[in-house]
Amino acid sequence: FKSRAEPRKVPLPQLIEHIYFKRFKREKPETVKPLKQILKEMETKKKLQKEKKEERRKQRALSSDSAAE
Numbered sequence: 001f002k003s004r005a006e007p008r009k010v011p012l013p014q015l016i017e018h019i020y021f022k023r024f025k026r027e028k029p030e031t032v033k034p035l036k037q038i039l040k041e042m043e044t045k046k047k048l049q050k051e052k053k054e055e056r057r058k059q060r061a062l063s064s065d066s067a068a069e
Contacts, residue, residue, distance in 0.1 A: 008015060021027055 010018070017027065
């Protein structure tokens with residue numbers, strides 16, 4: 001398998017830059033955040049979504065109770 005693979009023609013850093021640009025259509029990320037911050041934001045977002053979902057459940061329960069009466 002490896003013998004058939006074409007050897008890289010550019011150094012690895014340039015290859016990575018090229019692949020990144022191909023994938024994201026930019027040379028570098030718009031914002032660079034630490035991983036801890038990203039995880040914290042995801043956790044906060046998840047909590048908000050759970051709260052909204054719970055609120056919708058309560059609303060549905062109330063509306064179905066009042067419709068049954």
